Amino acid sequence: MSTAEPRRLQGAAAPAAPRKSAPLTQERPMRYPDASSRAVMTRRGWWLVVLNFLVPGSAQVLAGSRRLGRIGIVATLVMWALAIAAVLGALFARSVVLAIGTNWFVLLLAQGLLIAYAVLWIILTVDTLRLVRLVRTGRRARYGIAAASVVLLVLACGTAAYGANVAGTTRETLGAIFGASGPSVEPSDGYYNILLLGADHVPSNDSKRFDSISVVSINAETGATTITGFPRDMPGFPFSEGPMQDRYPNGHEGHADATCGWGSGINQLNTEVEVCQDGSLIYPDAVSKGSAPGIEATKDAVEGILGIEVPHYVTIDMYAFEDLIDALGGVEIDVxxxxPIGGPGYTGEPLEEWVEGWIDPGTQRMDGFTAQWYARSRHTTSDFDRMRRQRELQQAILDQFTPQVVLTRFQEVADAGADMVSTDIPSSFIPTLLDLALKAKEQEVTTIELTPDGGIDEHNPDWAYIQEMVQTKLHPPEPTPEG
Known part of the structure; x- marks a missing residue:
């Protein structure tokens, strides 16, 4: 026994030695750190926090749950791929990106993805702090690591939350403004012509009298924009073929009834059709198409005057217009x-009895209230001066619509736009409209004013001359080799 037992013990497999952690600590210090060293744990903690910010999920792959880490990395790669695709698309296929980016379902999906990614980032950050083991880091470092994690989380999730808010707000705003459905707008003779109407906010359309009437003609290829302004009191105008031409084959006639509007000015037409005529019988399909009988009559009037097709309109609420300018941070205009500011200020009344203030000459940065009066005031100057000021304000607003301003004030701009604009332009036209707007911003806007300065007799306009002038502006003759 004494000799056999030692032999048996010598031949048997020796018990496994205790596994040492030193080699693993050296090979994989992130997953198996030397927890006894505060310096090592501090360095490791900073690395995990930074990696979690740069590539969410990488901290888990190195030191925690690889499954959770892979989810984070895949989600990050997907988001980066979508962002890169959007940038490349904006550079090389802008129309496609606009079509996709303004689709309500795509915006809803983008909003959901960004919210989900923000939630995932929160989960990964909390898990990263668990992996850091703050109690093992240096006493001062633990507060710095925790604070940095919170700051980076707010920065990252705030960006994702902002993107989700932009997507949601864009979807809601486009839905509120472009509620009409139907096929996309087709150009007429190479142009998209849109009636632009500015009016006070009133409870119903019946009593609206448009202070600003113009037609925006956008070249379907280049985006070059021409704005034709109409004097609000333009008389005796013709109509294009339709129900109003049947009623007024020799041009619009005046009225002596204040209910229907005094005189025959074009800005009275809406009230006449809505109040003194049964507009729903004249234009039975107007409401179902997102318009109104009085607006349709105004369309027929501007078509008859200009000799071009104007299928759609945009109405701007002047009070919400003030909010938009404030949302943009004001506009700069050379006065x-x-x-004078204030009203009504009837002729014959001393200015000091009604004026609320003055807009003085010179370059000024105007808020919404001041800019609105600059465009609307008609006392001490003429209606023709007011038309010029309205064009100046339109140009100033276009100049202020920079990407930086829109992104930093997006919510305010969107809210003001939703309250300000109503239109019958179908949502399918949004991508084309945005693409043309970007092209138009790079060019000077051409204006046509149907005023004495433009060669138009305001009391007895020459309609044939007006139509010829419009055609020449929209379709200028090509230069000959002789120049």
Whole structure:
């Protein structure tokens, strides 16, 4: 026994030695750190926090749950791929990106993805702090690591939350403004012509009298924009073929009834059709198409005057217009003459009895209230001066619509736009409209004013001359080799 037992013990497999952690600590210090060293744990903690911010999920792959880490990395790669695709698309296929980016379902999906990614980032950050084991880091470092994690989380999730808010707000705003459905708008003779109407906010359309009437003609290829302005009191205008031409074959006639509007000015037409005529019988399909009988009559009037097709309209609420300018941070305008603020200020009343203030000459940065009066005031100057000021304000607003301003004030701009605009332009036209707007911003806007300065007799306009002038502006003759 004494000799056999030692032999048996010598031949048997020796018990496994205790596994040492030193080699693993050296090979994989992130997953198996030397927890006894505060310096090592501090360095490891900073690395995990930074990696979690740069590539969410990488901290888990190195030191925690690889499954959770892979989810984070895949989600990050997907988001980066979508962002890169959007940038490349904006550079090389802008129309496609606009079509996709303004689709309500795509915006809803983008909003959901960004919210989900923000939630995932929160989960990964909390898990990263668990992996850091703050109690093992240096006493001062643990507060710095925790604070940095919170700051980076707010920065990252705040960006994702902002993107989700932009997507949701864009979807809601486009839905509120472009509620009409139908096929996309087709150009007429190479142009998209849109009636632009500015009016006070009133409870119903019946009593609206448009202070600003113009037609925006956008070249379907280049985006070059021409704005034709109409004097609000333009009389005796013709109509294009339709129900109003049947009623007024020799041009619009005046009225002596204040209910229907005094005189025959074009800005009275909406009230006449809505109040004094049964507009729903004249234009039975107007409401179902997102318009109104009075607006349709105004369309027929501007078509008859200009000799071009104007299928759609945009109405701007002047009070919400003030909010939009404030949302943009104001506009800069070179004021040419002193303009009174306030009203009504009837002729014959001393200015000091009604004026609330003055807009003095010179370059000024105007808020919404001041800019609105600059465009609307008609006392001490003429209606023709007011038309010029309205074009100046339109140009100033276009200049202020920079990407930086829109992104930093997006919510305010979107809210003001939703309250300000109503239109019958179908949502299918949004991508084309945005693409043309980007092209138009790079060019000067051409204006046509149907005023004496433009060669038009305001009391007895020459309609044939107006139509010829419009055609020449929209379709200028090509230069000959002789110049």
């Amino acid at each position: 040419k003459e002193r303009i």
